[in-house]
Amino acid sequence: MTPLEHENGNPGGISQRPQPELALRSSREFTSSDLPNNTASNSSSQIRTKISLSSSESRLPLIAGPSLIYKSRSPSNLRSQSHERSSSSSRGSSSTTSAYDSNETHRQIIVRSFAPRVAVFASSDTEDFVKQKGFKDGLYSLLRPYGEHLHGKVVIRDSMGGSRGWDDFGIRIINSQALQTNSTHRADGEMVDRDARNLVNGSQRVSEHTRSSHSNETVKSIDRVLDRYLRTTDAASEGQGKAYVDLERTSYGSRSGLSPLYPVYLRKLLSSASIAPYETFLHPVACLIAVSSHHPAPIEALRQLYSNTGHESQKVPAWMGMEYLRYYVLIHDEENDDITKSTALFDLMKRHFGLHCHLLRLRRSQCVLTDDDSTRVPSCEWLSAEEEIEKLSMGDDADDVELSEKYILESDSTAIKNLLREMVTQSIVPFMESRVMTWNDQVASRRRGIGGRFISLSKRWTGFGTAKSTTLGLAGVSNPSGSNYDYQQGFYPPETPESTMRQLGDYAFMLRDWKLASSTYDFLRADFGHDKAWGHHAAANEMAAITSLLVPHAFSSKSRSELLDQMLENAAYSYLTRCSMPFNVIRCLTIAIELLKNRGPVAADDAARWGGKLLEFGVLTLSAQALTTERVAECYISRTGPDFAAAGTRKRQAALWTVLASDSWLRLDRPDQARVRLREASALYGIDNQDSAGLPFPSMQGLWQRLNSALRDAGGDDYAALIDTSVAQPDFQLDTAEEKEQLNAFIRPSILSSTDAEGFTPQDAGHIHPTSLDDSQLQDDGFE
């Protein structure tokens, strides 16, 4: 794996990194394009003689055929393009700039998104202290940005005993209130209360209902964030506003304007899940109990806070395991308190609570930019969509700079970094490792052995008479089939082996021990299926699919694609039809698409197929649809190179999906993106150079011209000017004047031909103007 990529953090030094690699690649392109081109020969070899030709001979026409047809770019053209690519990469800041690396980026985003959570329980005097420092949301908001990026490597031991250091390990620090409700930030307080009650005491149906409505809500809020970003990039391109930090850093795509939004979308998708019984990624792995040196009775305060973290406080839902780590922090006020007193207190703490303690020395005063050795608090990368909306809307109201950029003293930031690093490397990771080991020994291996299989089998058989006929709705019968599943409330109690296994799998996943996680999920998905615990079933299938994709070279391609298809199908079907949680379907399939694409060109086909399925489910919002369509096109484009002539090129598929992506952007009223995609499609169809015969099928003209004329309308009077400006962007450049001429030439006829497309608006882009294609002729052709 390539070293961690700082997308949002400090770009120092990293900007130079991708260059040599890129230079290599472009030089390779030189040679491949400078080859005498296998297009020259072979119009005669079109005849397909199946019987007589040996297989080695028969390769030749295959290779020659497609390139003959798609001689879209002249070698010189290609060379200049690759040159541009490398030059634009040196300009781009921190993110990688080659199409291949962007895959790796997405994989990293996915891996990093499943990070352990740490809940913060702070005493009220601590919260006051932090508020004085200028962090209104309390201690967790101060720690959170630092938790996402731990400096230095974190070494993790896996179940086989091997160790590996990870550069990009992080934790998510959450507020303790987030545990009590499904989602942290909901406008309606009463609603939150009701949800919490439902989840703790309520019937399954109600909680299921709220879950699905949450799911819908999450999809909507992600859409709102996307919409927001789209508008801000608009403003930025017109020079009226400043683009948000994330967007700038993630570079305007690698190859001819991949949407910069996609990484943002992926991040939001991965960080917006709400806490649920069927997966334990969002359950806290540890909780941080903090008290400040101001408190008159700190030990009692810590005890009080400790009791809040358990079940008796009624603050935590019943399905959440309580076996997490408690970490005690004493915050020492450097300006007002005596350090000797604090040290004494800290020693006392250590005696009372054991080793998981830390003394954090902070200064009380608020810091501003002009102070000596002030340093900027990094921004949070993993805000959920709802938090993001809140932040953005706050940014609108108040002063931009003040809100988005906070400063603390260098010494404070170092202290916090040390706290988190020590907590992770000395407490959290060892704790998780030992839990994984214990559970693996006590629960999983017992379940895995012959005996375990027998027990689960006999359990199923003894319950046979009554089990199959009882339905979910039968209240009172909590365990109709002798399983541990609580049908009434819809979850496994945390002490049951199933729930523990799930936690084992999730812990192993977060520690990046994918083999163990994969085998654990594999067991679980059968068990959950038998118990008809559909939410759990879907989640286990999802994770089993994801882990099997993360394990390097686990499958041969045949068995992989079959097993994987089955798991993804189960997950998608259970999520969508049985639980109606569209958000999870989108998340599951989007991750699957990214990981499949990451596995190389053969799997990219599968990725594209799942992308198509995801689109057919009808769960995506418009902007998400556009991005997913673009992704599918990307999957096919990755198989268009000259190397794939024998393995089966996907140039025509790529062209189709690029046209569809263009159409989607147009529907979103984003003519700039649509134009870029359409231009790309015209290159793929090979109609961007002079000696082309136009679109391969004359009947394609209809849709093509509709898109063109719609783009012309959207562009307004200065359409030609718009082309020039968009062309001048670093990622998409037509280098010669004559090429621009060509471009105009191929757009202009459509302007003339579709004079009556006046009432066209992007909203009814689905409607096609009848005159653009010779429909009447087609109708006549149909039947006499």
Next chain:
Amino acid sequence: MSYYFCIVGTRDQPLFELEFGTSKQGGDGVARFSQEARHMNPFIVHSSLDFVDELQWTNNQMYLKRIDQFASSHISTFLTPTSTRFMLLHLPHPPNTAPTSQPMPNSFPPFTPYTSVPPSTSTASRGTSSSSSTSIPNNPTSPQTEEAIRQFFGEVFEVWLKAIMNPFASTESKIGSPVFKQRVVAAGRKYL
């Protein structure tokens, strides 16, 4: 079921295009593609040529069966020995009625599913749906449909052979003969 039939030459140029509907189950043989679908069809057929090109080296049959699916449309292919490709796109819907799209909140053409193939069942229970309905117009994946299309292709192949045996015709030029079209229409009426 509505059909879009296309003969594609070796340079991916269409040599013959025809739309028709089912004649089984009292169908009147008129294609009922929506405007949207009608414009998408050539794009879809063109894109599935990628799969034909790949399959032709692994499959030694001339009839390649159903090779691709895009949203609700399915594509079957027949490959002649001269690499001319017969592509048949079939869109399932009840006969004599236009395909009506399911009302779904977040579904946009061309991915709108049609009533005969609900999207949720099509993924998980393809096996069961084929047992429930085996009629040609409703189920594009059933063996009956596969067989009917095979017969259709066989007949068209025969007619096409006769057409290209004309000394003035080439395998790469458009087929403009009205007789040829009549024969293809007849084959469609007979089998599909």
